[in-house]
Amino acid sequence: MTETTARDYSETLYLPKTDFPMRAGLPKKEPEIIARWKAMDLYRRLREAAKDRDKYILHDGPPYANGNIHIGHALNKTLKDIVTRSMQMQGWDSNYVPGWDCHGLPIEWKIEEQYRARGKNKDEVPINEFRKECRDFANHWIGVQREEFRRLGIEGDWENPYLTMNFEAEAFIAGEIMKFATSGQLYRGSKPVMWSVVEKTALAEAEIEYHDYQSDQIWVKFPVVEAGGLDEKVTEELLDAAVVIWTTTPWTIPGNRAISYSSKIAYALYEVTQDDLPEDNWVQKGDRLILAEALAAGVFEQSRVQRYEHLRQVAADELAALTCAHPLREAGLGGYDFDVPLLDGDHVTDDTGTGFVHTAPGHGTDDFEIWMASRQALEARGISAAIPFTVADDGFYTKEAPGFEGAQVITHKGEKGDANRRVIEALKASGNLIGLGRLKHQYPHSWRSKKPIIFRNTPQWFVHMDKPLEGGATDTLRSRALQAIADTRFVPDSGQNRLRSMIENRPDWVLSRQRAWGVPIAVFRNEEDGRLAPGPDFSANEELIARIKAAFAEEGADAWFADGAKERFLDGLVNDPENWTQVRDILDVWFDSGSTHAFCLEQRDDLKPHRQGRGGKDYVLYLEGSDQHRGWFQSSLLESCGTRGVAPYDAVLTHGFTMDEEGRKMSKSLGNQTFPQDVIKDYGADILRLWTASVEYWEDQRIGPEILKTTVDSYRKLRNTIRWMLGSLTHFTGEEVALADMPELERLMLHRLAELDELVRKAYWEFDYKKIIHHLGTFLTVELSAFYFDVRKDALYCDPASSVRRKAALYVIDKLFNCVVVWLAPILPFTTEEAWLERKGSQEITIHLEQFPAVPQSWRDDKLAERWAKVRTVRRVVTGALEIERREKRIGSSLEAHPTVHVTDPQLLAALEGIDAAEIFITSQATITAAEAPEGAFTLPEVKGVAVVPGLAEGRKCARSWKILPEVGADPEYPDVTPRDAEALREWDAARNAA
Structure with missing residues (x-):
């Protein structure tokens, strides 16, 4: 045919054609895809497809059910979804069962706030009525958070989550604490704990945060009254002296029972020689003070003393022989005429203060431990080792603080009471105050009420960390936990050292909380001999445990607080029920969440590992923020090691915290928060997911408007490359081309797929999603869009239909599309689903039932790649x-x-x-x-x-x-x-x- 007129050749070109839009429209498109997944019951189909595979179990650390999700929730849940999707697509049965932490103080606190707003008194409401309101509150927020998580594209068993407040779960939690009771690991002790006066409960370390706080600081003399065993001259020198302490908690002075020093520090005896001191100065000429040599100058400066003499050093054995008077002995209050010994302690330093530590065993961990370690020696000296209860749960002094009963350390609003002032005035009256000031420093606060806490001695329930168990003296909860840490894979590696150091140094595990909303410590205590029921010395453990668990499974933990509960559970099991007290304390919520492996991993068929014990083919991962080394990771470890001897997990993966673009912590006051709901509304969940996979999430990450713009730009490039492949594949007939018949450029692209296949699989296993996004992003935009596709457009658009070059290119693009889109599916589930449906042309399928493509290793051709690296160098x-x-x-x-x-x-x-x-x-x-x-x-x-x-x-x-x-x-x-x-x-x- 001879062309006689100009012809429109555009219709003869094989140009890309696709309905896959350039503009994603994710905020509108994503809800439609979620609705489609629901309609096709994707979760059930995933489980059916994987039912005979080994299990990769990501056990969900339960978020707290008390508010909308924040950006940290979005990061956490997205990471979990990437894990389960990627493992499912690599041949595992990788299930996700969401869970919620439902008990505890934050919810109880919210209900109390509502009560206070209505002028209602919690103490006048029946406890189970109050607990019902807490349960309803939690249920409401579970519903809200469930939909917010689903909107992120998180696929899981949303219809059957686990809740710590489910009746069956409460029965199991109670059963777990009763295991500790029957094995003898649970005990009731008196120990200083972190106490919130505002919330009237003990707090765990995980519930504490530190804020600036201005404290009163005082320097106090303890007059030496005895120097037993020293020669007459030394005794005479030292009996005329006083040991000086420094503290920022004057209110703890009534609880003082000792002074701690360190045998590693140099001490000396000093005498004030200044003649012109004012008459009202608290230190006068002739006063003799014992101080650490490194700190003496600072103490004298604080005491407004300029001239003093170093008389001689005071040796450690001399300090050990001294006994002091309590500084309030001469204050006219009565009750402080006991002796105050000096104890050698490793916790004492000469960095600040005086080199001596005022030791109140009821108000500090170090104080308590050195006091208990010295108990026998003290009693041998005729010194009572009893620890006073000087402060009540409401922050008021008790009668065991003579002269101060009724004074308040912290008010119910979290403000300073009058305790410091009254103690300081008493010290002035006794003549033993030598310095007074204010200090702004970091002080522990409750992370809920944001109010300062105190350390106070209270009866609490503990689990022994170092009591020998079944395996003899070396088999303790601490040793089991340390061995389990050594057996666990940590990502990043530093998490192992962090958790190990926490376990090595932690005190006994305090479990009790003095609240209402939670699972009770379901034991009875005999007031005559301290025996527990259930317990190691109780004969009817099996029957009692069965009764309690059955009641909880039927009625929830409310059964424990119902009228007649004691009689119901102990009926026929004890001869003297009047001697048994029902424990009313509830378990710390960390024990609740630490027990989730018991009623999830061991009870649910969809989560239960095939193996019995460690070492099987199945794999259990825990993934949470790095703060959970002191929270869920640790409580789960201790609970499982105490009852099963091993950790509940094979691997622990941690992420950091999300900061603003300047690296600042997000806060309402700074107005620098990024809300996941806003990101989804403006850009779509896939943008948030791409950001999650693009950052080094195991460290603290940053997010904000500019960072999101960069993420959107990266997404647009990925999407446009996928769109071009879809358009080009419109012309692909499915015809295969043998590797030997392909041009080198096509073989190069198949080689790159083989390389990337290995990289992507390894990176998913190592949770290195940033590497995946970096390499796939570079591959799509640089190697494909800017090179291979650019070069091949002429052949694809213009070559004859019979062209081997064109057929080979289409065949390779089909392979490229299948690999890249499936590899990206765990990270971008919405976009890849949209692209997959466009490519396959069927609404009955889903990309999320696919496996990662089997990429033949025969595609690898390193020599070819070396050659083309040189060709591309020239091309540049x-x-x-x-x-x-x-x-x-x-x-x-x-x-x-x-x-x-x-x-x-x-x-x-x-x-x-x-x-x-x-x-x-x-x-x-x-x-x-x-x-x-x-x-x-x-x-x-x-x-x-x-x-x-x-x-x-x-x-x-x-x-x-x-x-x-x-x-x-x-x-x-x-x-x-x-x-x-x-x-x-x-x-x-x-x-x-x-x-």
Whole structure:
């Protein structure tokens, strides 16, 4: 056919065609996809597809059910979803069962706030009525959070989550604490704990945060009253002296029972020699003080003393022989006439203070431990080792603080009471105050009420960390936990050392809370002999435990607080029920969440590992924020080691906290918060998920408007590359091309898929999602869009339908699409689902039932890759030269160019042999020469041995492909196109005529 009129050749080009939009519209599209997943029951289909596989179990650490989710929740849940999706797509049965922590103070606190707003008194409400309100509150927020999590694209068993307040769960939690009771690990002790006066409960370390606080600081004399065993001269010197302490908690002075010093510190006896001290100065000439030498100058400065004499050093054995009077002995209060011994303690330093530590065993962990360690020695000296209860749960002094009963340390609003003032006045009256000031420092506060806490001695329930268990003296809860840590994989590695150090140094595990909303410590205590029921010395453990668990499973933990509960549970099991007290304390919520493995991993068929014990094929992962080393990771470890001897997990993965763009902690007051709900509304959940996978989440990450813009830009590039592949694959008929028949460029792309397959699988196993996004992002945008697709567009659009080159390219693009989209599916579930449906053309399928593609290792060709790395190096120089030509408007497109490329590097020149340089450079013509380049040729400093002299292509412009070649018009049937295009048109016309 001879063309007699100008023809529109655009209809003969195989241009990309797709309904996959360039603009994602994720905020609108994603809810439609979620509805589709619900309609097709995707969760059930995933479970059915994986039912015979080994299990990869990500056990969900329960978020707290008391408010909308925040950005930290979004990061955490997205990471979990990426884990389960990626493991499912690599051949595991990887299930996700969401859970919620429902008990505890935060919810109880909210209900109390509502009561206070209505003028209602919690103490006048029946406890189970109050507990019902707490349960209703938790249920409401579970519903809210469930939908917010689902909107993130989190796939899981949302219809059957685990809740710590489910009756069956409460029965199991009670059963777990009763295991500790029967094994003898649970005990009731008196110990200083962190106490919130505002919330009237003991707090765990995980419930504490530190804020600036201004404290009163005092320097106090303890007059020496005895120096037993020392020679007469030394005794005379020291009996006339006083030991000086410094403290920022004056209110603890009534609880003082000792002074701690360190045998590693140098101490000395000093005498004040200054004559001109004011009469009202608390230190006067002739006063003798014992101080650490390194701190003496600072103490005298605080006491407004400028002249003093160093009399002599005081040895550690001399300090050990001293006994002091309590500084309130002469205050006229009564009750402080006991002796105060000096105890050698490792916790004493000479960094601050006086080198001596005022020791109140009821108000500090170090104080308590040194007092208890010295107990026998003290009693041998006739010193009572009893620890006083000087402060009640409401912050008021008790009668065991003589002279101060009724004074208040902390008010119910968390403000300073009058205790400090009254103690300071009493010390002045006794003549033993030598310095007074204020100190602004970091002080522990409750993370809920944001109010300061105190340390106070209270009866609490503990689990022994170092009591020998079944395996003898070396088998303790601490030793079991340390061994379990050694057996566990930690990501990052530093998490192992962090948790180990916490376990090595932690005191006994305090479990009790004096609240109402939670699972009770379901034991009875005999008031005569301290026995527990259930307990190691109780004969009817099995029956009692069965009764309690059955009642809880039927009625919930409310059964414990119902009228007649004691009689109901003990009926017929004890002869003297009046001697047994029902424990009313509830368990710390960390014990609740630490027990979740017992009623989830061991009870639910969809979570239960196939193996019995550690070492099987199944795998259990715990994933939470790094703060959970002192929270859920630790409580789960201790609970499981105490009852089963091993950790409940095989691996622990941690992430950091999310900061604003400047690295500041997000807060309402700063107005720097990023809310996941806003990100989803503006951009879509896939943008938030891409951000999650792009950051080094195991460290603290940053998010904000500018960072999100960068994420959106990265997403747009990924999406456009996927869109182009979809458009090109419209023309793919499914015809395979043998590897041996493919051009090198196609074989190079298959080689890259083989490389990436190994990288992606390894990175998913190592939870290194940033590596996946980096490499796949670079592959899609740099290697595919900017290189391979750019080079192949001419062949794909213009080659004849029969062209092997075109068929091979389409075959490879199909492989590229299948691999890349499935690899990205765990991270971008919405976008990849949309693309998959567009590609497959069926609404009955889903990408999330796919497995990662099996990429043949026969595709690997390292030598080919080495060659093409050199080819692309030369191409970079040519591209740079042509960019200047375009910028200077000497050419419009690269097809107008004919570069001459001077390659004097032998290796680069050899790599170009047999390569169609014009095709790779996307020019109409190209010349490669080994000759030296003329002066002024274009070069890149980093590429030696390559120079480019741009030139213009010669010949006519092809009306179809726009290449400029001398052979345009060589086919008389198609006089305005190249012979290649003429052949394509001939096939096109024949096919159209046949149709």
